[in-house]
Amino acid sequence: MKKQDFTFGIHAVEALLKNSPERVIEMWVLQGRDDQRLMPLIAMAAEYGVSVQQASRKALDDKAGSSQHQGVLVRAKPAKQLNDNDLLALLDKTETPFLLILDGVTDPHNLGACLRNADAAGVHGVIVPRDNSVGLTPTVSKVACGAAEVVPLFQVTNLARTMKALQEKGVWIVGAAGEAEHDLYKADLKGPIAIAMGAEDKGLRRLTRESCDSLASIPMAGSVSSLNVSVATGICLFEAVRQRLG
Numbered sequence: 001m002k003k004q005d006f007t008f009g010i011h012a013v014e015a016l017l018k019n020s021p022e023r024v025i026e027m028w029v030l031q032g033r034d035d036q037r038l039m040p041l042i043a044m045a046a047e048y049g050v051s052v053q054q055a056s057r058k059a060l061d062d063k064a065g066s067s068q069h070q071g072v073l074v075r076a077k078p079a080k081q082l083n084d085n086d087l088l089a090l091l092d093k094t095e096t097p098f099l100l101i102l103d104g105v106t107d108p109h110n111l112g113a114c115l116r117n118a119d120a121a122g123v124h125g126v127i128v129p130r131d132n133s134v135g136l137t138p139t140v141s142k143v144a145c146g147a148a149e150v151v152p153l154f155q156v157t158n159l160a161r162t163m164k165a166l167q168e169k170g171v172w173i174v175g176a177a178g179e180a181e182h183d184l185y186k187a188d189l190k191g192p193i194a195i196a197m198g199a200e201d202k203g204l205r206r207l208t209r210e211s212c213d214s215l216a217s218i219p220m221a222g223s224v225s226s227l228n229v230s231v232a233t234g235i236c237l238f239e240a241v242r243q244r245l246g
């Protein structure tokens with residue numbers, strides 16, 4: 001059985017049951033744990049006819065491949081993978097798109113945190129290259145705290161081509177790069193935009209960087225050369241939110 005079929009953690013399981021109950025096949029809860037936070041999940045599972053079983057901590061740890069399951073884990077049918085066509089369909093029905101591009105983020109904790117930021121900021125979709133990026137793993141879902149089940153994640157085969165298609169639809173792409181001369185806080189992030197973030201080790205790839213309409217940096221006061229990608233994503237997205245609400 002593929003690891004990807006499992007979702008664990010209270011918020012992730014709750015979001016899955018709320019948004020895609022038809023995907024959930026079975027649920028396990030930690031035996032002997034009288035946790036009030038699990039009761040609503042057990043009730044929801046019963047409502048959708050999902051079988052709920054008790055399991056030992058070791059069995060849950062083994063199934064999750066992690067001890068971070070908070071006493072609940074479900075096996076679910078994999079989510080439909082969204083591609084370029086789905087992205088274009090989203091653009092056609094979205095008045096002022098607000099998108100996030102992650103150019104090769106490989107750490108599941110970072111992708112999870114970026115999805116959580118994206119959901120909180122009201123991003124319409126997150127775009128990642130299909131290769132050399134982490135996908136929607138159970139750890140991503142757990143860290144995203146429910147956002148992985150609601151924020152559309154588009155996995156595209158050729159990121160530069162997708163960026164061109166976005167631009168043809170009127171989307172302005174701002175790449176976040178520490179060395180950029182232009183300050184993020186002076187960039188105009190109000191219209192249809194996509195913010196592109198680089199990978200943990202190498203940042204934005206050359207072609208991605210060249211495909212951006214502009215580059216912007218978050219001013220850094222101290223001695224470190226860059227921020228963690230999920231922190232930088234949060235700063236960029238919420239600067240856009242501030243401008244878009246103003």
Ligand SMILES: C[S@@+](CC[C@H](N)C(=O)[O-])C[C@H]1O[C@@H](n2cnc3c(N)ncnc32)[C@H](O)[C@@H]1O
Pocket residue numbers: 175176177178179196197198199200201202203204216217218219220225226227228229232233
């Ligand atoms: C850990 S950083 C990558 C550092 C990498 N060594 C580099 O050369 O870019 C991951 C991503 O977070 C974003 N980032 C981090 N610090 C930033 C800053 N001060 N300004 C703008 N973007 C930043 C960029 O998109 C970067 O590619």
